[in-house]
Amino acid sequence: MRARDLSVEQARRGGVAPPRAFVVWGAGSVAGLALLAFPALAQALEWSYYLSLATKALILVLAASALNLVLGYGGLVSFGHATYYGLGAYTVAVMVREGIRQAWLVWPAAVAVAALAALAIGAVCLRTRGLYFIMITLAFAQMVYYFVVSFKQYGGQDGLRAPRTDFGFPLGDAEVYYLSLLLVAASLFFLWRLVHARFGRALQAARDNEVRATTVGFPVYRIQLVAFVISGALTGLAGALMAHHTQYVSPAMLSWPQSGHFMFMVILGGVGRFWAGLLGAGAMVLIEELFHSLTVSWQLYVGLTLLAVVLLAPRGLAGLVEGRRR
Amino acid sequence: MPVSLVLEQLLNGLQFGLMLFLLSAGLTLVLGMMDVVNLAQGSLYMLGAYFAATLAAASGSFWAGLAGAVLATALVALLLEVSVLRRVYGADHLTQVLATFALILVFNEAVRAIWGPQALLLSVPPELARPVTILPGLSYSAYRLTVIGAGVVLAVGMFLFIHRTRVGMWVRAGASNRRMAQAMGVPIRRVFTGVFVTGAALSAVAGALLGPIFAVQVGMGEDVLILAFVAIVIGGIGSVKGSLVGSLLVGVVDTAGRAFLPSVFGLLFAPEVASNLGPTVASVLIYLLMAVVLFVRPQGLFPVHG
Numbered sequence: 344m345r346a347r348d349l350s351v352e353q354a355r356r357g358g359v360a361p362p363r364a365f366v367v368w369g370a371g372s373v374a375g376l377a378l379l380a381f382p383a384l385a386q387a388l389e390w391s392y393y394l395s396l397a398t399k400a401l402i403l404v405l406a407a408s409a410l411n412l413v414l415g416y417g418g419l420v421s422f423g424h425a426t427y428y429g430l431g432a433y434t435v436a437v438m439v440r441e442g443i444r445q446a447w448l449v450w451p452a453a454v455a456v457a458a459l460a461a462l463a464i465g466a467v468c469l470r471t472r473g474l475y476f477i478m479i480t481l482a483f484a485q486m487v488y489y490f491v492v493s494f495k496q497y498g499g500q501d502g503l504r505a506p507r508t509d510f511g512f513p514l515g516d517a518e519v520y521y522l523s524l525l526l527v528a529a530s531l532f533f534l535w536r537l538v539h540a541r542f543g544r545a546l547q548a549a550r551d552n553e554v555r556a557t558t559v560g561f562p563v564y565r566i567q568l569v570a571f572v573i574s575g576a577l578t579g580l581a582g583a584l585m586a587h588h589t590q591y592v593s594p595a596m597l598s599w600p601q602s603g604h605f606m607f608m609v610i611l612g613g614v615g616r617f618w619a620g621l622l623g624a625g626a627m628v629l630i631e632e633l634f635h636s637l638t639v640s641w642q643l644y645v646g647l648t649l650l651a652v653v654l655l656a657p658r659g660l661a662g663l664v665e666g667r668r669r
Numbered sequence: 670m671p672v673s674l675v676l677e678q679l680l681n682g683l684q685f686g687l688m689l690f691l692l693s694a695g696l697t698l699v700l701g702m703m704d705v706v707n708l709a710q711g712s713l714y715m716l717g718a719y720f721a722a723t724l725a726a727a728s729g730s731f732w733a734g735l736a737g738a739v740l741a742t743a744l745v746a747l748l749l750e751v752s753v754l755r756r757v758y759g760a761d762h763l764t765q766v767l768a769t770f771a772l773i774l775v776f777n778e779a780v781r782a783i784w785g786p787q788a789l790l791l792s793v794p795p796e797l798a799r800p801v802t803i804l805p806g807l808s809y810s811a812y813r814l815t816v817i818g819a820g821v822v823l824a825v826g827m828f829l830f831i832h833r834t835r836v837g838m839w840v841r842a843g844a845s846n847r848r849m850a851q852a853m854g855v856p857i858r859r860v861f862t863g864v865f866v867t868g869a870a871l872s873a874v875a876g877a878l879l880g881p882i883f884a885v886q887v888g889m890g891e892d893v894l895i896l897a898f899v900a901i902v903i904g905g906i907g908s909v910k911g912s913l914v915g916s917l918l919v920g921v922v923d924t925a926g927r928a929f930l931p932s933v934f935g936l937l938f939a940p941e942v943a944s945n946l947g948p949t950v951a952s953v954l955i956y957l958l959m960a961v962v963l964f965v966r967p968q969g970l971f972p973v974h975g
Contacts, residue, residue, distance in 0.1 A: 422766065
């Protein structure tokens with residue numbers, strides 16, 4: 344059996360135990376405690392800027408991890424994930440604008456809108472492969488972008504203010520941070536279970552060898568569509584969180600450079616590695632922050648960094664770590 | 670609606686479609702021959718417009734600016750091909766998309782650093798800054814007519830080159846099956862460098878010619894790039910004929926949709942519905958067209974690969 348078909352074999356047998364789980368969870372719980380204590384620390388030291396930065400990083404970790412499910416594990420290069428991110432955010436802003444501020448209504452609605460969009464778009468796009476898949480996901484993203492921008496009553500090109508929703512108690516900056524932490528942790532746990540379950544193995548099998556996966560009997564189209572919808576829903580959740588974090592939504596959240604940035608994060612982290620979203624989004628926020636504080640032309644250096652990563656370390660940060668360990 | 674207005678909008682669509690073709694021809698050959706997704710083609714178009722505006726201002730002549738912009742952009746493209754693109758030939762599409770996406774960020778910031786954030790002014794050459802009467806009751810901008818003429822000449826020239834010369838035959842062979850062409854002795858690498866640089870020069874022509882019509886500003890390349898991609902995907906990747914048909918379709922459908930859909934909807938729906946729906950549908954029309962084409966013919970209208 345060829346090595347690359349191993350995932351097919353594993354999927355057929357019904358999944359394998361996650362490797363090094365103990366080490367990962369050990370390190371994770373230390374990091375988790377630090378993350379829990381962070382707002383108190385930030386308040387004591389008057390680091391409100393860093394609390395905001397940490398919240399942003401957490402949200403981007405969720406978006407990048409969601410994209411990694413289709414991009415890394417599914418091998419489906421979606422160039423339109425800003426769509427689900429933006430739709431999640433806009434759902435929050437529009438519902439609040441229309442006077443619905445109950446969080447129990449708004450949050451599920453944001454996720455549902457993103458999931459439905461992913462279902463409709465995925466159902467069409469997954470009929471194509473390779474380059475055409477990249478282009479058609481991009482085309483749908485552009486469609487949604489122009490569709491949203493055309494609603495003048497919801498801000499058009501200028502975007503829309505999005506006051507925070509209400510759980511019965513108002514959400515302050517620290518509450519949004521904890522909410523992000525909770526939802527990101529829960530989503531990562533869910534994704535971890537998903538990619539190590541039979542479903543995740545089948546998804547990877549379809550990526551590595553679609554013909555073989557089909558022959559073995561997996562409903563490849565349906566599996567990929569489910570993964571696409573899950574990914575879209577979680578990206579929509581990230582968008583809803585971002586709307587709460589910045590209290591403002593703009594068409595830029597739906598734009599194709601935003602999709603490119605999500606892809607960049609996944610690549611930076613190491614496409615197809617579980618922690619790619621965490622490493623990539625974290626590193627991206629740090630890189631942007633660093634260059635942002637040094638120069639006004641920070642995008643130039645972000646671009647050069649991306650170029651260097653793609654050309655010199657195509658396996659990303661996770662790849663570098665693993666390469667050293669071996 | 671007067672006939673002259675319809676004709677005028679169709680001419681605008683034709684003009685935009687032809688300029689789009691100058692971009693998409695290079696893009697489709699790069700994709701078809703080397704399987705490289707080059708998002709930076711839009712940046713070359715932007716560079717062409719900036720070079721043209723600067724050189725035209727310095728020399729006082731629009732045409733000198735155009736010629737200089739083509740040469741300068743071709744030079745940048747040559748450097749780009751040697752330094753970055755050669756390294757991603759064998760890579761997967763994800764790597765190429767990201768590498769060239771990074772190039773967009775770099776080019777945009779570099780242009781902003783060199784020329785500043787304000788849009789540049791590139792004015793129509795004075796001898797063409799007047800309307801011409803092409804039909805009784807229909808006058809049209811002389812400059813836009815010149816742009817259409819230039820687009821037609823370049824398109825015909827490209828077809829003659831690709832279908833009537835030996836190098837053109839190599840290009841077609843490379844686009845339909847790179848490995849086979851290479852095995853038959855086609856110097857594919859050198860041909861490709863030539864194709865890439867030529868494509869960049871054509872993009873620069875489009876950027877310079879459209880400069881006086883649209884604004885010369887950072888980010889101008891991205892919008893047109895996406896439209897060019899839509900055009901080649903509709904036409905079928907690797908086919909120059911497909912990219913011409915796709916570009917004209919996109920140009921005409923987009924221009925006509927924006928001009929006429931609001932009033933068409935005005936006949937069908939209540940005014941307040943129509944004034945909202947018209948612009949919305951018009952702006953998504955070409956993407957809808959692309960989705961339908963891909964759904965019916967997943968390989969585009971003129972598939973190249975067997």
